[in-house]
Amino acid sequence: MALFAALASIIFGAMAKDTTRERLIYGLKVFAEFMVIGLVLSWILYFIP
Amino acid sequence: MQVEATPGTAWLTGLAAWFIPGLGHVLLKRWVRAVLMGGAVWVCFFVGLGMGGHLFDLSASEGSWIILQIPPMIANIGTGALYIVSWIADYGFADDPVRAARATYEYGNTFLLIAGLLNYLNMLDAFDIAAGRKP
Numbered sequence A: 001m002a003l004f005a006a007l008a009s010i011i012f013g014a015m016a017k018d019t020t021r022e023r024l025i026y027g028l029k030v031f032a033e034f035m036v037i038g039l040v041l042s043w044i045l046y047f048i049p
Numbered sequence B: 001m002q003v004e005a006t007p008g009t010a011w012l013t014g015l016a017a018w019f020i021p022g023l024g025h026v027l028l029k030r031w032v033r034a035v036l037m038g039g040a041v042w043v044c045f046f047v048g049l050g051m052g053g054h055l056f057d058l059s060a061s062e063g064s065w066i067i068l069q070i071p072p073m074i075a076n077i078g079t080g081a082l083y084i085v086s087w088i089a090d091y092g093f094a095d096d097p098v099r100a101a102r103a104t105y106e107y108g109n110t111f112l113l114i115a116g117l118l119n120y121l122n123m124l125d126a127f128d129i130a131a132g133r134k135p
Helices: A002-015 A022-046 B006-021 B023-027 B033-051 B064-075 B081-089 B105-130
Strands: none
Touching: A002 A022, A002 B006, A002 B033, A002 B064, A002 B105, B006 B023, B006 B081, B006 B105, B033 B081, B064 B081
């Protein structure tokens, strides 16, 4: 999941925004969102039989 | 409103970006983008294959409809030459129960699908840069 999030956020980050700093911040934000949402969904599904 | 014509080189750059992930940005001399964006697609594809993922074509497996193969096939085709070479070599297309039984099989499928979809984004990015719509 972390590898998937990293690869996808590299491309999203590289495509978006105008400056390198903005791209880096956006890429990190997307990565964090992938990870947090993935973990939250995993725990929700864990409790659903 | 005046509409500017898209230069032919932009279409060729987009095609190159689709065919070899990263090539579009190489042609535009956007080296960092080529390595990051193209590299991400290559890594995603080979990790997917390494996990035992399955590539889709129009040959339906037993009990499934061909029409259901089309959306994932479109996603897989996004990897361009990687898909074509795998198809010619017939690697990754077989419905192999041993591969399907691997714990990483579905992860591999997802990586292969996403590799193609991410490369479509690469292609659009290279096209936009070549067309002068993006700095």
